[in-house]
Amino acid sequence: MSLYYDLHIHTCLSPCADDDMTPPNLVNMAVLAGLEVIAVTDHNSTRNAGAVMEAARGTPLVVVPGMEVSTAEEIHVICLFPGLEAAREAGREIESLLPPVPNRPNIFGSQLVMDAGERVLEEAPTLLLNAAALSIDRMPDWAASYGGICYPAHIDRPSGGILAVLGGLPEVPVFRRLEVARPREFFADPAHAPLRESHEIIVSSDAHRLRDIADARRRLEPADWPELSPLFAGR
Numbered sequence: 001m002s003l004y005y006d007l008h009i010h011t012c013l014s015p016c017a018d019d020d021m022t023p024p025n026l027v028n029m030a031v032l033a034g035l036e037v038i039a040v041t042d043h044n045s046t047r048n049a050g051a052v053m054e055a056a057r058g059t060p061l062v063v064v065p066g067m068e069v070s071t072a073e074e075i076h077v078i079c080l081f082p083g084l085e086a087a088r089e090a091g092r093e094i095e096s097l098l099p100p101v102p103n104r105p106n107i108f109g110s111q112l113v114m115d116a117g118e119r120v121l122e123e124a125p126t127l128l129l130n131a132a133a134l135s136i137d138r139m140p141d142w143a144a145s146y147g148g149i150c151y152p153a154h155i156d157r158p159s160g161g162i163l164a165v166l167g168g169l170p171e172v173p174v175f176r177r178l179e180v181a182r183p184r185e186f187f188a189d190p191a192h193a194p195l196r197e198s199h200e201i202i203v204s205s206d207a208h209r210l211r212d213i214a215d216a217r218r219r220l221e222p223a224d225w226p227e228l229s230p231l232f233a234g235r
């Protein structure tokens with residue numbers, strides 16, 4: 001059974017996201033929108049993934065713990081994990097690979113770590129917007145070492161998009177999936193059309209504000225995401 005998805009959503013942990021992107025708000029908004037699967041993908045950290053998963057308990061929503069990694073080349077990559085423990089460890093490793101620059105909330109925005117009841121537990125100390133010391137060619141193996149998967153985010157954007165940064169898709173590593181922010185405009189270019197044959201195209205919201213969470217329009221087939229099967233058990 002295919003499920004309506006939005007696999008790229010930021011929480012109040014991302015400095016650039018609204019502070020009202022709290023775990024319960026995010027879950028309520030996603031359920032209202034008719035979504036069935038969402039992924040929590042904060043910048044370079046997974047500290048709020050568990051709270052969103054907990055906030056979704058008792059709802060029909062599947063929450064995938066994930067992260068949007070900024071590689072050393074400043075390419076944004078969506079990483080998704082099969083469970084919370086793996087996601088937590090992966091997030092800790094990425095945070096350790098960030099430059100030790102403290103966040104300045106008044107300039108970059110706050111990095112709120114919350115529980116499922118919107119209590120602020122802490123503020124992530126290191127600025128999460130910098131690039132991690134991990135290169136794009138290592139990303140698939142790195143994600144796989146945590147049982148997860150990864151694919152380039154918003155490949156059609158100038159900032160953080162793999163096409164703009166590298167001038168095209170690299171020969172290696174091979175990514176099976178690509179996230180496209182604006183598919184209609186992107187695929188209007190005949191040069192991009194073949195990518196639809198060679199890759200699975202993912203379209204998610206990259207929401208930083210509640211109102212930007214996707215409508216129930218795009219579906220995924222859980223059978224096509226075997227790496228995440230523990231999360232889809234019973235669906």
Ligand SMILES: [Zn+2]
Pocket residue numbers: 068076153154160
């Ligand atoms: Zn991004």
Ligand SMILES: [Zn+2]
Pocket residue numbers: 008010068206
């Ligand atoms: Zn994002």
